[in-house]
Amino acid sequence: MKVLEVNFADLMGHIFNGYDLMNSLNLKKEFDIKQVVEHKKSENPNVLKVSDYSGIYYDLYKELENRCHVSHLFTGTGEQILQLKEYQEADIVHFHILHNRFISLLDYPDLFNNKKSIWTIHDPWILTANCVYPLECQKWKTFCDKCPKEGDFRYGKDNLANSFMWDVKKNVLASINPHIVVSCDYMKQLLEQSPLTKHLTKIHEIPFGIDAGKYVYNQKIQKRKKYGLSEDKLVIGFRTGGKIKGGQYLYKALKKIKIKEPIELVVIGGEEKIGYLGNKIKVHQLGWLYEEADVIDFLECCDIFAMPSLAETFGLMAIEAMAAGCAVICFNNTILEKITNSPKCGVAADYCSVNSLKNEIERMINNPDEIKQRGKLSRKFVEETYKYDDYVRKHAQLYKEIYEE
Template sequence: MNIIQISDTDLPGRRFNGYDLKLFLNQQGHQVYQFVMNKVSNDPNTIQLLTDRGLIIRTMLIDFEKRLCMNGLTYPYGEIMKGRQEFQKADIIHYHLIHNYFLSLLDLPLLTKLKPSVWTIHDPWAFTGHCVYPMDCEGWKTGCIPCPRLQDHFPMRYDKAGQMWKIKRQVYNEMDIDIIVSSKFMEDYVRNSPLTSHFKNIHRIPFGIRTEDFRRATRDNARKRWRIPDHHFVIAFRSEQNKYKGVKYILEMLKKLSSTKPITLITVGSEPLPSGLRKRFNVIELGWQNDLNTLYDFYAACDVFLMPSIAESFGLMAIEAMASARPVIVFEGTALPDVTFAPDCGIAVPYKNSDALRVAVERLINNPEECRYRGELGRKLAEQHYKFEDYVRRHIELYQEIFNRKRIR
């Protein structure tokens, strides 16, 4: 089949934005391209739609939309894409992250009529008039009037969220498209939103990872790499400024954490931890990581992985930790309890509750057998539900089903 994956970029987020999917499908004999705004790789099958001259125009359009307090209406790249030979030859167009100053919503009805199309909805932006994550706001169900958090991404100086919500409703009503979501959490959004509940073809395909790769690293070798004493209890997490990742609650928890064992903290991510933590804990900060072997060792070195996100539509790092046979602690109220099979495998604690997070961590510190049991169960579940090969197979089957269905028309 001739397939095009469409996203804002290629290598950043490659595991979920269609890049890795493209590589695997091409290896299996399909002809797959990826259209992006910002190309990072040297892959000849990744095509950047943005030229140097176009960058100036795009910058002007971003500024123009910010002044209008609107988002995703003025960009010309749908028209540019439509004229490409690769698009014209395609059997299937697969849209991924398209709202980062990329495609105009107004182009989607025509684009989806021209070619059989599928859209992986990665976050709730598709259902709101403004924000990426509504959190506890229910306005997305009734029209986003008024918007209580105008400074959330994408920020608005004036409240145009209601207008954007209506525009999305009109656009979606004119679209002929299949929808993919990765979790029950996101499927519930699609089915309950007045904007998308009319879509008939909704498919849940969890993201996949190469689970066997996470068996490569061993605890002993990983700890030797960073000189972590064997008797330390090691807590791993991602440290980012992004408020949705919940680092705030980990830091609150660490202030109160009580343990008879020495603790090592190991992090990936761009946000340094407060220097005061080094007085109580052994701290290892790996920074932002693209090196897979370092990530394998990161998980292998730890006893528990914390992912207390306050907004999460799937959680790839959670399933990576599971594949590494490490228990995962998450907050309720996101996709993560379902993704980690809590309470049987993952541990889900009350939302935004750092005390409950502390209790769960202390329980695992004091119960190494529970740590091992949950970790081993996590690996089994990851191999049953989150294998990359299954992720690819389900996409191929869906592409063929959509192509046949649309061709019959």
């Protein structure tokens, strides 16, 4: 069975974007899987790269969309994929993240309808005119017209033609009906509530899974030299990613905490201005980590992993941190509260409350035995609940069912 995985990148988010799935299923004789991406970082021969419109071409394309107040309409990447031998020979095409200025919405009908198709929907971007996470805005349930700008992470300028983009998505989505994969019931509920996607009824829930055996949860001190971290100080980890990741709340909370001993904050992800957090908090910014081993080493350095996201559709890094024996702190009323098995394993502060977040972090810092106990329980919970083999097995079964349709 030939399967083509389609995603904007290979190593960024490799656990959930089809890259790891490809590698695992290719170990089985019945599968021949390739991946096509725009941004290739690996040396894997099974990963194909299409044009990324780098340099002047990307700038012109982006400027054209900005001037027309639209997004995801003018890129020609979808047409390139249609011409690939690997696409034409595929029995099944499995789509993942198609935004990030990757594929034109106008190419969706041809890409989806010419093949038996699966689409893993990772976030609510397809349900809105332009933002990835609508947050408190409820217009996505009826009609996105004048944007209140309450959501997070938009493409193009703020004066995007929202009603036009809504109509584009409505018409495009009405013309396709692929099998849909979601990682949790929360994302399924969003799809069922949206007027754009309520016709998509072939929905399969497959939770993400990780190989907990790759993570060593009780050797944190030994891992810290790699990133220049102190061996004798408590370390808090965080991953940036814009407003949605909640860094603005974390930094304010850390400025307010009262602690006796110095601690360290180690941050991965895009460059984000953190500022001065006080004379007892040393900040390390590592940038993006693309290799799995580097991410694992980073998490194994941390005692606490802060994930005060305003919204997630799953939150894979939470279970990665738990596998590494971290005590994870998040906001309540988000999917992370359930994913981290709070309050038994994770800790959930009041939603968007700097003071509550500050109090919970401060309390844990002053109770190191609690941190260790939560880390131990978290590891056990991940081993029992989020098995990577289950994730692979369920996808293999779905592929076989669709292949035989």
